Amino acid sequence: MTHYLDFEKPLAEIEGKAAELRTMAQKNEEMHVEDEAAALDRKAQELLKDLYKKLTPWRKCQVARHPDRPHCRDYIETLFTEYTPLAGDRGFADDHAVMGGLARFEDRPVMVIGHEKGNDTQSRIERNFGMARPEGYRKAVRLMDMADRFGLPVITLVDTPGAYPGKGAEERGQSEAIARSTEKCLQIGVPLVSVIIGEGGSGGAVAFATANRVAMLEHSVYSVITPEGCASILWKDAEKMREAAEAMRLTAQELLKLGVTDRVIPEPLGGAHRDRDATIAAVGQTIGSMLGEMDGMKPKALIKARREKFLNMGAKGLAA
Template identity: 60%
Template structure:
């Protein structure tokens, strides 16, 4: 059963009516095909109208859609010969971070991702994509391994942020994230990061210190969630739509500020309506971004990546 977001209620009524008609045996001598066609055309127009003018808050809801393809979905679709690697070699395995070795379009690569899960059981297993320090230590370990074996790195970001629990703070959450970012900036190999859903706070940046950062059209990327921002600034999480507007967290906003390198269009209605088409588009975008980096020297990659992040905000400060 398709899950509809709050702003999609008019569309939900139409699509539910269409499904009822399709299941309904028509009276003898009467065809319901014409009515189904008419309603389908109306639903398509409604869908185009809705998605032509999404607000930042509505884009946030689309980025969080429960049926949106997850990191493991992209790994399964785009990476062949995938061999998962686990553990941080210090404390434990963190299932919120997935990663391992595989091949992308024939190239041996290291792949990383924040995994939210697709149902109740897997969401609990992966802690809804919110990693603890051991998860970010695993990121650092795999990034450094990729550098040692000269393997390009691909990451898929989809997290509301790092796990905020007391146990995570006690084990050095901030330091683990900082070390993961440091490893990304120092990697002597090409690094492509793609925000496929939510890109929340340092938990996302830990996998995003890359040569090229791409975003899906209806994904978001921000230093804090809209609800968290609203709670701090207005003491009211209900002000999240206002915070989403102020945060400039959409792909178009971030591309306009040169904080990301490319926006990948999504099928009409969002990635959850056509997962296979979306994942194919992401694969093509990654391949295009990766190709010119493969011939660059380790020194050039590191220097340009460092300059890329140091340059952010300079124009506004000048």
């Protein structure tokens, strides 16, 4: 069953009528409704183009959070072979919001790490909706250390509303774990590429995305806080999330101008969830291209380039 966002309600009505006509025709073979249904299909396609022609930042947030978007597990299962998951931080527990392990990408051994939100009620609860705890970031540090030791490129897939802010997470050193993961990103002497596939929220995203190359899907977002959180702090009113989203410059297009992201990956019309296979293939091509740009670079050169990238971040947008 298709999940429609609030601003897609007119589209839902048209596509629903077309589906209803076809269902009625299946029950009654004497009904000839294909011409009428096809006309509704064309109308729906035009409306879809109009809706997605120029999405507001808040609507992009909604698309980035769409429950049917491909998640980290989908990318790993499709783009990688011989994936061997590695669990635990060797200190407290295994955090199911972070998945990672050894794999092959285009027959090249790599380490892949990402946030996983889950795709139904049970898995979302198990994955804590993609909000990692300290042990998740410590697991990521362990895997990056291993990749560095064996000279394996690291690929990270970011999709989190932010690190988990619960009492237990704070007691176990959430902020320190995030800082250590960010530090480790800056220290490893292997290529590190990151793709924001949905939400890139707060330090929880930066801890995985302090990379040599950062790409964002067209309708993904990346920011220091959610629009709702920003609105609650600045205006004491979470309902002002639309104004907050406008001010935060969190879209892929704005962040490309600022130099925060290096490239924007186009999504199918209507968002990644409308054609999951095409989206995953486009992400795979981009990862391959980004890794290719760093072929032959020495560890010291990779570390230096990564540090300079983040020290200079935002200068392009400020100069403009």
